[in-house]
Amino acid sequence: MMTALAQCTRQPLRNAATGARAASTSSHQHQHHQPFFPVQSSPAGPVRQTPKPPSHLWYTARPTFNATVSSLERNLVQSRAYLFRQGLLRSIDPDALTANAASPEIDSQAGRTVLAHPRERKWRVPDDMKAYIGTDGPLKARQYRRLTTLLSNLEGLLPHARIADRLADNLATNGTPRLVLDPVALASGRALAGSDPDLVDSVKGDAGEGLYAQIETLLERFRKVEVGGGQERVVGKERRLGRVDAFGRVYATGGRKQSDAKVWIIPASASASDAASDPPIGRIIVNDRPLASYFTQDPHRQTVVRPLSLTSTVGAFNIFAIVHGSGIAAQSEAVANAVSKALAEWERVEYEAGRRSEPETTYREILDRAGLIRRDPRMVERKKPGHVKSRKMPTWVKR
Structure with a gap:
């Protein structure tokens, strides 16, 4: 009887103690996991927003080069589309045969027809082109070839652009595209630095400017700079x-x-002492x-x-x-x-x-x-690690 009474009196006390311990433990855990922000790290003023890049090409390895190539490709497509609407090109496809090409050139490697035109302009050398575009690192041969190919294709449209401008003047037609005349300025973000839309329009051609004049202005920016008074390098039999x-x-x-x-x-x-016959x-x-x-x-x-x-x-x-x-x-x-x-x-x-x-x-x-004019380019081949000489390997021993 006394044992049962003692158990009844002790049971509420044990439950109360267990509940108190559980409450203190949960409170301690809650305080331990609560994040703490020091006063020193709190921003003193408004958070400055990071400006967005002008183009998605900013995330590429060479944003300036890729943006320049993208602008040139866009100019090429717009020019071909305009000439196609004027009836001067059979297709917008760059490999299509033009209607006015009397003697088209055939690319033997690709087996396709390209625009026949005299390549009169010489483009900037790779080092000068790299400095003009402002890209990091030297231009690879593939990148330089891609850039000059676009410029040469634009140069091939000049004869057709001259005819298109004459037709537009005679027929008072509109629709001449406004090309980006300074792709490098647009690619480097100088034209996108402000919110004024006139800055973007400043790198484009005027509304009343013909297609021929726009392409001429564009190509002159990438043309090789001729040094005044210098002599052009002479090759072949004329070389001294x-x-x-x-x-x-x-x-x-x-x-x-x-x-x-x-x-x-x-x-x-x-000499005077020698005989005249000798x-x-x-x-x-x-x-x-x-x-x-x-x-x-x-x-x-x-x-x-x-x-x-x-x-x-x-x-x-x-x-x-x-x-x-x-x-x-x-x-x-x-x-x-x-x-x-x-x-x-x-x-x-x-x-x-x-x-x-x-x-x-x-x-x-x-x-x-006889092979005496040209220098023999053969040189001693370097020794490689693990070789006895340049190509000789150590003698193989089985054991």
């Missing part, structure tokens, strides 16, 4: 192989492997030493004298050479390359001065046929 100094000597350079040679040649003159005998000096003293082996001396033997001018010139780098064999070939260029240039100078008639076969043709 050397030059004549103030003393009448012909100077030329040559090379082979890591060896570089500088050569001066001048016709040998007979031809003058020239000398060959290499690094202030006679030929036989510097090149002690006969094959090396024959290599140096070979250009003179092919042109039948052995002993007709005094030759002074300075050569350094690489080995003796490479130095002999470098001197021979420089002597060949000097002989070809000497004959050209003599013919232009009127002191020598034009031969049927020039020195340059003879020496070029």
Whole structure:
């Protein structure tokens, strides 16, 4: 009886204690998981909104380049669509044959017809194009080719744009597209810096401006800048192989492997003590030493004298050479390359001065046929890690 009474009196106390402990535990857990914000990290003023990029191309690796290409493609499509509506193009497709192309060019690799037009303009070189566009890193060959292809396609529309402008003037028709004349400014965001819509219209052509004038203005921005007073690089047979100094000597350079040679040649003159019937005998000096003293082996001396033997001018010139780098064999070939260029240039100078008639076969043709005018581009192949030499591998051992 007493035991049951004690249990009844203790039961509410135990339940009350258990409930109190549970309430304190839940309160402690609630306080522990409550987020805490320090006063120092609270913003003192209004939160500044991050400006949105002007285009989705901003998220690409080269946003300026991609935006410029996108503007050029848009200009090309608008121009073709306008010329198609005027009846000057059979299709908007760039590979379609034009109605006015008398002699279309056929791309043998792609097997398609492209616009026939004279490519009169030379575009900026890759380094200059990269600086003008303002992209990070050098332009790859594929990217530069894509850009110049779009410019060339726009250039091919110039003859058709001139006819379209004449038809629009005569028929008083409208609908000439307004092209983006400065794609780089639009791509770099300079035209989108403000909210004024006139800034965007400033890079576009005027409403009354013809298509031909707009394309001309656009192409001039990407055209190669010609330096005033500079000489254009001459290639082929017109390229000079050397030059004549103030003393009448012909100077030329040559090379082979890591060896570089500088050569001066001048016709040998007979001294007063020599007989009039004896031809003058020239000398060959290499690094202030006679030929036989510097090149002690006969094959090396024959290599140096070979250009003179092919042109039948052995002993007709005094030759002074300075050569350094690489080995003796490479130095002999470098001197021979420089002597060949000097002989070809000497004959050209003599013919232009009127002191020598034009031969049927020039020195340059003879020496070029023998492979002495062009520098041998072969170089020593580098040694690779894990190889004995450039290609030789260690001997395989089974065990």
